[in-house]
Amino acid sequence: MTDSLESADFIRDIIDQDLKNGVNSGRLQTRFPPEPNGYLHIGHAKSICLNFGVAAEHAGGQCNLRFDDTNPEKEDVEYVDAIQEDVRWLGFDWEERKYFASDYFEPLYHYAEELILKGKAYVCDLSPSAMREYRGTLTEPGRDSPYRDRGVEENLDLFRRMRAGEFPDGARVLRARIDMASPNMNMRDPALYRIRRVEHHRTGHAWVIYPTYDYAHGISDALECVTHSLCTLEFEDHRPLYDWILDQLDLPCRPRQIEFSRLSLEYTVMSKRKLNALVQSGMVAGWDDPRMPTISGLRRRGYTPESIREFCRCIGISKSPNRVELALLENCLRSDLEARSPRTMAVLRPLKVVIESWPEGHEEFLTAPIHPQNEAMGKRTICFTRELFIEQEDFRETAPKQYKRLVTGGEVRLRNAYVIRCREVIQDPVTGEIVELRCEHDPATLNANPVGRKVAGVIHWVSATRSVVGEVRLYAPLFTMPEPDALKGEIVDHVNPDSMEIVSGCRFEPILAEESVALPYQFERLGYFHRDRDSCPGAPVFNRTVGLRDAWSKIEQKL
RNA sequence: UGGGCCGUCGCCAAGCGGUAAGGCCCCGGAUUUUGAUUCCGGCAUCCCCAGGUUCGAAUCCUGGCGGCCCAGCCA
Numbered sequence: 001m002t003d004s005l006e007s008a009d010f011i012r013d014i015i016d017q018d019l020k021n022g023v024n025s026g027r028l029q030t031r032f033p034p035e036p037n038g039y040l041h042i043g044h045a046k047s048i049c050l051n052f053g054v055a056a057e058h059a060g061g062q063c064n065l066r067f068d069d070t071n072p073e074k075e076d077v078e079y080v081d082a083i084q085e086d087v088r089w090l091g092f093d094w095e096e097r098k099y100f101a102s103d104y105f106e107p108l109y110h111y112a113e114e115l116i117l118k119g120k121a122y123v124c125d126l127s128p129s130a131m132r133e134y135r136g137t138l139t140e141p142g143r144d145s146p147y148r149d150r151g152v153e154e155n156l157d158l159f160r161r162m163r164a165g166e167f168p169d170g171a172r173v174l175r176a177r178i179d180m181a182s183p184n185m186n187m188r189d190p191a192l193y194r195i196r197r198v199e200h201h202r203t204g205h206a207w208v209i210y211p212t213y214d215y216a217h218g219i220s221d222a223l224e225c226v227t228h229s230l231c232t233l234e235f236e237d238h239r240p241l242y243d244w245i246l247d248q249l250d251l252p253c254r255p256r257q258i259e260f261s262r263l264s265l266e267y268t269v270m271s272k273r274k275l276n277a278l279v280q281s282g283m284v285a286g287w288d289d290p291r292m293p294t295i296s297g298l299r300r301r302g303y304t305p306e307s308i309r310e311f312c313r314c315i316g317i318s319k320s321p322n323r324v325e326l327a328l329l330e331n332c333l334r335s336d337l338e339a340r341s342p343r344t345m346a347v348l349r350p351l352k353v354v355i356e357s358w359p360e361g362h363e364e365f366l367t368a369p370i371h372p373q374n375e376a377m378g379k380r381t382i383c384f385t386r387e388l389f390i391e392q393e394d395f396r397e398t399a400p401k402q403y404k405r406l407v408t409g410g411e412v413r414l415r416n417a418y419v420i421r422c423r424e425v426i427q428d429p430v431t432g433e434i435v436e437l438r439c440e441h442d443p444a445t446l447n448a449n450p451v452g453r454k455v456a457g458v459i460h461w462v463s464a465t466r467s468v469v470g471e472v473r474l475y476a477p478l479f480t481m482p483e484p485d486a487l488k489g490e491i492v493d494h495v496n497p498d499s500m501e502i503v504s505g506c507r508f509e510p511i512l513a514e515e516s517v518a519l520p521y522q523f524e525r526l527g528y529f530h531r532d533r534d535s536c537p538g539a540p541v542f543n544r545t546v547g548l549r550d551a552w553s554k555i556e557q558k559l
Numbered sequence: 560u561g562g563g564c565c566g567u568c569g570c571c572a573a574g575c576g577g578u579a580a581g582g583c584c585c586c587g588g589a590u591u592u593u594g595a596u597u598c599c600g601g602c603a604u605c606c607c608c609a610g611g612u613u614c615g616a617a618u619c620c621u622g623g624c625g626g627c628c629c630a631g632c633c634a
Contacts, residue, residue: 009572035634071633128632137630139561173632183562185630194632213634237563237629261565261627272634314582316572318565321627325570328583338596373596404594413592449592458592524593552594
């Protein structure tokens with residue numbers, strides 16, 4: 001499928017080059033480093049596919065899973081469990097290499113003392129607001145902290161007492177001693193350690209000081225012998241700091257940070273802060289709400305790991321700002337689902353049809369392919385009876401000539417069954433609503449075309465007596481504007497109120513009521529559907545993962 | 560107005576001095592008991608703009624323009 005001969009992206013080019021040049025003895029080690037402060041989303045999938053993917057493409061290449069858990073205030077075990085489930089579900093395996101930045105708290109601490117000993121770090125007593133003032137602005141240099149020239153002994157003593165819990169939260173920080181006049185804000189003596197009396201989900205109360213991302217990340221990479229540390233563009237400015245820290249210390253390996261642009265997708269948001277706000281507000285049913293761009297949401301919606309991986313392959317890796325169209329994601333989804341989904345018929349909004357030419361009580365069992373393009377998937381049996389249901393929108397009393405479905409007096413093919421003709425329309429005498437169609441069937445049209453005339457339309461149906469009732473949930477994007485990130489105010493206020501439509505009283509082929517149903521199904525002419533966990537015995541609930549391409553809606557719009 | 564990065568078709572994205580890949584979308588048409596699938600065909604004389612170098616530039620140089628990121632003891 002993928003042509004391995006052509007260059008894939010600039011990161012793979014760099015890696016190939018490094019490997020060829022024997023950098024790090026020709027080893028390839030990557031890592032996927034989520035912070036356990038939320039659920040993974042499809043943007044993370046891009047990073048996961050890159051990190052695990054590139055490792056898998058090279059003999060001996062490995063990718064670690066490392067939780068970047070340096071900020072206990074926001075982190076939780078719920079997230080570490082969910083993240084592991086999602087990575088595994090996507091099809092990747094970290095084997096025994098599951099690590100936590102918190103595993104390195106002790107060595108991290110000792111490297112910090114080393115920095116102090118070398119005069120490269122100092123304890124600063126400035127308050128957060130004072131530190132901000134001293135930092136300067138984008139256009140003006142900062143000023144040295146009055147604590148910048150503390151002696152090594154004093155720094156060491158103070159830092160040890162920070163660890164020992166002698167000072168209140170926020171009273172002091174350990175800072176790198178770099179350059180307060182640097183045009184790069186990250187180099188203006190960034191904080192390395194802060195005092196925070198918060199229970200950590202893994203180390204409990206063992207620590208009252210916690211390292212910052214900038215300090216911990218590079219060292220964690222080096223300790224794991226990571227060769228290529230791939231991250232998103234916003235860390236580009238941090239790379240000089242990443243390199244600075246590694247340069248000061250004697251570490252087992254020298255990782256290289258390379259940045260790529262993060263994924264943006266139309267009609268959704270990707271920041272964990274905003275996703276969290278949606279969850280907390282109750283606007284969505286949770287992190288795994290089928291409308292969410294989270295891995296768990298996509299999974300519940302019915303996306304397959306294969307389709308997400310294919311999507312990540314399609315979007316590529318670059319440094320350009322991007323906002324990918326939903327159509328691309330849906331294309332990857334449909335092409336996977338098309339190939340693997342068994343076919344079935346379901347009627348979402350039933351309209352009763354009585355076949356007057358069919359004997360009362362008579363049942364005929366017809367066979368239909370499970371997949372018209374793949375005979376190997378076998379056949380299924382469907383039951384034809386006198387009373388049927390068709391889709392309300394598949395009948396019109398009058399219609400433009402392009403309309404190929406059932407009209408008054410007209411004929412249509414019932415999929416996998418007979419051609420029928422509509423003889424009479426029964427309406428509710430009060431409301432005028434169409435409640436029933438009286439039709440007749442042509443017995444000669446089973447598995448055969450009618451003679452002397454053409455029947456263009458084919459519609460789906462279900463037996464009124466041999467079908468089960470259930471619910472279907474239809475989804476639309478969470479936001480109606482392609483770039484919700486650009487919106488002002490609370491993201492929660494912009495949620496599309498019509499992003500979920502619940503349709504009850506739907507009719508399914510009986511197989512769909514079975515609890516063993518785990519596959520994605522194609523409901524013919526309607527789309528791909530996935531059984532939701534809200535299903536009850538005998539009362540199935542299906543999520544529409546994605547609809548089929550719909551040429552008719554385009555034709556209709558032009559009429 | 561400091562620093563970093565980016566700018567190739569509506570959306571992604573190859574291209575690395577030799578005369579614009581591919582995918583998605585879109586538009587035609589064929590096949591079709593899913594208006595689905597599949598299949599054919601079309602879709603950038605032009606690469607943010609302007610100069611320059613060169614036999615030759617999207618690719619090199621110069622100067623503009625536009626966009627994104629950075630002033631957390633978040634990651």
